[in-house]
Amino acid sequence: MLKNISFHKLLRFDGLWDTQRWFEPAFVALDAQGRVLSVTETAPDHTPAENIKGYVLPGHHNAHSHAFQYAMAGLAERLPPHSASDDFWSWRETMYNLAGAVSPEQMEDIAAMLYAEMIRHGYTAVAEFHYLHHDKDGQPYAEKATMGQALLRAAQKTGIKLTLIPIFYQRGGFDRPASPLQQRFLSQDPDDYLDLLEQSHALIATSPHAKLGVGIHSLRAASPEHLQAILRQAPPHLPRHIHVAEQQKEIQEVLQHLGQRPVAWMLQHLPIDERFHLVHATHMDHEEAQMLAKTGAHVVLCPSTEGNLGDGFFALREFMQAGGRWSIGTDSHIGLQPCEELRWLDYGQRLRHEKRNMYCFQSGDESGEIALRQAILHGRAATGHHETPLSVGQPFDAVIYNARMPLFAMAPPTQRLSAIVYTADVSSILGTMINGRWCAKDQQHLHQDALYEAFSRTLQALRDTP
């Protein structure tokens, strides 16, 4: 059958896992746009294939990013002045100072460096939870989506597939107006936000691989009425993202002002369903975890950031036991390795419960396989890519792990995914392909030198800013 198909190139890999099964070896035929025409274990007759010594997995989708925060990764790891302890809230002050200083050009340089690094680590798409909307004085740019445009240009430079999620942010807290440092984030009301969403839609419509999402910052940053109005009026097919229950202080505030725990309040007052992606949901009680899982909604977990910020432990066992779905994000970008996120998530639970293999519920369950299936499939729901990865007709977006590494090559196929999840780092990756083309190879992004230079220049300029 394949002989009759005219294809652009034929690749041969040692193996390919499409989230359902392994193909070993795997012959992948691609068309000129890098879409999959076929995946088979036998070669088409007399057709020369390019041999790549690697194991193919669907590219990772990063379900939660604030790109600008990459500029401060590693620079908040000491106690603040005149303080003998540190927490999320003082970290946030440092982050707000950075947010106040970034120009659209600097945003583009930071995001381009970050996205190139994501690609090098095996991500092929990113959901950008984007709330830095206005100029440094808090005034809207002449083009409202100017900052979104900078993020889109960064994505286009690097090859990553961007899902732009403009965020509704209205106030500083339940009984607080926004502080001067929060002025760049604000929408006046739902109409103002929906206008920004519309302009962002027009922007991403110019790019064949970009997508749009709808987002609310958190219960503390939006009034219930406005939150409900936005969810009613936003296009129904878009994924819906919101931060929730990350910190105990937030739980106490929501209890005080809304009379319920945050996830419980959302379940009762919002039309929560499979379109929703609740970011963190760290502090859920047993009932919230069970009820949320039953709605089909997703949770986005960001284990390296949550660990860095001292957030707490997610109720993974309760949520998964009830059939809960989750994906991973890198949030503040203190860590950029997808397998590290999956390890952190499992190890946190192992330490907490003094047990092993916390993704598993049945005898014979394989941790790596369960973790990757959750992250890969539900990461795609979070970015609005609903197609089955690596299937016929879909773009060949893949991360290729090195099949020369004995730990991967010698692992039984049923355990190879765990060997990857629990031992891999970026040096285990041969490269990352997006639309059938290498965007990173041999630990280098295609445009690495230029991106390093622009990013370094921007970091210097931000540091020189008084």
Ligand SMILES: [Zn+2]
């Ligand atoms: Zn976040």
